[in-house]
Amino acid sequence: MSSCLILQTLRTILIGSDTAISTSLNDQIYRLSDDGEKLWSIDGSVIFCSGDMDTAYKIMGAYLQLQHRKVKDISRIARILCKDIINKKIAIVVCSVLSNCSIVYDISSETNFEIIEKRMGINQSNDVAIWAAGIKTKEAGELAEKFLGQGNDALTTYKKVFNEISYEGVGGSLVLKQVTQEQVKDLMIETITEKPDMKILTEELYWKLQLQLIIAERVYGKLIAGVNLQIDASDETGMKTFTVDGNGVTISGTRLTITGGLPPSQLDPTFKDSLVNLGRAYNGVVIDAANGLVITKSDNAIRTVLNATDGFKFQKNVSGTWTDRLSYDAITGNLVIDGSINARELKINGVNVLVGASTIGGQFIDKIKVEQLDATTAKIGSAMIGSIYANQIVVGNGTIPDDLLSGSSRWNGRTTLINDSGIYTGTLTANQINVIQGISLGANATIDWNTMNKPTAAQVGALPSNTFIPTVPAYITATKITQTSIESPNITGGTIVGTSFKTASSGARLQMDTSGIKSYNSSDQYHGINISSGNFSYLDFFYQGEDRGGMYQAGGVLHIEPRNGADLVISSNYAYGNITIQAGSSALTKAKGNWDFTEASVTGNYARFA
Structure with a gap:
């Protein structure tokens, strides 16, 4: 982070910065190099961008890629590139001179890159404003005011200020540019006088440090002539949210945040x-x-x-x-x-729609759209409601008595009950009845076959596959056969061929398929004996999904081996049960590895030598 000093008048802005790039290690600042680029001349303006230099260069690179550039674009780019970076410190200042004013734009990470304007208008032709950004802002601003007050010209003032504030974080070369409405001019590039005891980052330190570039300070400024300087802050849409001018301070649609200020010890106790x-x-x-x-x-x-x-x-x-x-x-x-509304009046578009106690006038209702309308004992006149759209209308206890209806388009005096059990009526006349589950005939019910086009089973089609049979014999219901499965408590047959056989569809089961026979526990893990098929088959023993060992043959050799830390024990629980390990008459019994006879009683162990 470098320091930037700005002198602003109505027609001219001078902006100067150093070129030092610094970092900090264990709270000590070190100089990295003196060739940092902090000032950019773009589209008749000069931009100071410093802080974390990797991010600063990315911001300026993205800004230069734009075909049409505005100040709000650099604010937007900086906000995007820094939104996911914690404690990223960037200071940006844009200096422009127009026909009727000069403007210094302050865009800082401290204010989430909100654009703050420092505008000097045509009624301030004799005014001079001093601004400082980056680091050493207060020192730079006060020194500039001091040297100018002593009668020094602008170039001398810049040299003295940067020589005075130089240290590990400020130094290298002083670059000074002049901005007018007509052009941007390079006024000076001069080496800054450095302090003799400045700490330089060596190669040894470089490999040890975590780079933490020096953080920026807020822009420091002072108007040293005149009283009419205007400061504006705008949001990303260009709307002014904060203005300081001769009328005072104006805040629009946002909040005022005050940082710094006096400590409590310096406040009047009654005020504090x-x-x-x-x-x-x-x-x-x-x-x-x-x-x-x-x-x-x-x-x-x-x-x-x-x-x-x-x-x-x-x-x-x-x-x-x-x-x-x-x-x-x-x-x-x-x-x-989220709750009930209890009101003496209910106005819609300024008209009270309550026409009585707990009554809404139907003339105010065009449509009622609900999932369920529970009217209980209410009466609704058809003339009062245009339409009712509902998936279900519940009235009373499941019936619609005549006294609950004030009118009907057709009414013939018949009584019909409609509830969850069905429709109960005298005669049901319909153009078509679609039966989903079947037709149930009572004890005295009959079918008039004379009115049916196909009265016999043969004419119907001798029970086709989609014929509904109301009662199925028990010996058939005990077994279910579909296109994909057979369900029966017992199946007896000669040969059963299938790709997979399971004692249960999931959980603890025994499963046989072309890969062998596998045993599972209730957690769907291998558990018990697993036999794999093939030329080199295995007989494996599993415990809760872990392979504990097994037997297998390969190359004419039968192997018994424990796995995953399991032990191999050959023992007899019967007191007189002998264990014999014997090779063929023309073969050998071989012992390999380490044998521990600490817990054994050995007899007949006589060495024989061939």
């Missing part, structure tokens, strides 16, 4: 004790930066939140989570209520 502190509760009322104004009940059961982002919310604490009960979004204009 009357301050409202962030995060401190005053009879349940808290103001904080995250939520704005928060009013919480003493038992932490309910609270009210008011801020410029979310509008206002009345919330209830449900198992530790604040849940909205009533909220209003000023942007959308939507009011959301």
Whole structure:
């Protein structure tokens, strides 16, 4: 991070910066190099961009790629490139001179790259403003005011300021540019006088350090002549949100954040004790930066939140989570209520639609759209409602008595009951009845076959495959045969051929397929004996999915081996059960490896030598 000094008048802006690139190691600043590029001349303006130089170069590179460039573009690029980087420090200053004013734009990571304008207009032709950005801002601004006040010209002032503030973080060369409406001119490139004890980063230190470039300070400024300087801050859409001019301070649609200031020890005690502190509760009322104004009940059961982002919310604490009960979004204009509304009047578009106690006038209702309408004992006149759209209408206890209907398009005096059990009526006449599950005939019911086109089974098609049989014999229902499966408690047959046989579809089971026979436990792990097929077959023993060992043959040799840390034990639980290991008459019994007879009784062990 370098230092930048700016002298602003109505027609001319001088901007100078050093070229030092520095870093810090264990709270000590070291100089990396003196060839950093901090000033860019672009489209008649000069841009100072410094801080984390890798990020600063990326910002300027992306800005230069744009065909049409505006100040808000560099703000947008910086915000995008730094949004996921913690504690990234970048300082950007843009200097431009127009026909009727000069403008210094301050764009800093400290303000989330919001554009702050420092504008000098035509009524300030005799004014001079001093601005400093980067690091050593306060020192640079005060020294510039001092040297100019002593009668030094601008070039001398710049040299003296940078010689005075030079250290590990500021140095190298002083680059000075002049900005007017007509052109950008290089005024001076001069070596800065460095301090003799400056710490330079050596190759040995380079391999040890974690690079942490020096953080930026806020832009420091002072108007040393005149009183009419205007400062504007704009958001990403270009709308002015903060203005300082002869009329005072104006804040539009945002909040005022004050940093720094006097410590409590320097405040008047009577004033200090009357301050409202962030995060401190005053009879349940808290103001904080995250939520704005928060009013919480003493038992932490309910609270009210008011801020410029979310509008206002009345919330209830449900198992530790604040849940909205009533909220209003000023942007959308939507009011959301989770609960009942008890009102003496209900106005829609300024007209009260309540025509009596708990009654809404039907003339005010065009359509009712609900998943379920429960009218209970209510009466709804058909003339009062245009249309009712509902998946289900529940009236009373499942029937629709005549006295609950004020009118009907057709009414013939017949009584019909419709409920969950069916439709009960005298005669049902319909053009078509589609039966889903079947037709059930009562004890005295008959079918008039004379009215049917196909009265016999043969004419119907001798029970085709889609014929519904109301009662199936027990010996058939015990077994189910479909196109893909057979379900029966017992199956007896000669040869059963299949790709896979399982004792259960899942869980503890024995499964046989072309790869062998496998045993599973209830957790669907190999458990027990597994036999694999093939020329070199295996008989493996598993315990809860872990291979403990097995037997296999390969190359005419039968192997018995433990696996995964399991032991091999050959023993007899019977007191007189002998264990004999014997090779063929023409073969040998061989022992290999280490044999431990510590717990053994050995007899007949006589050495024989061939």
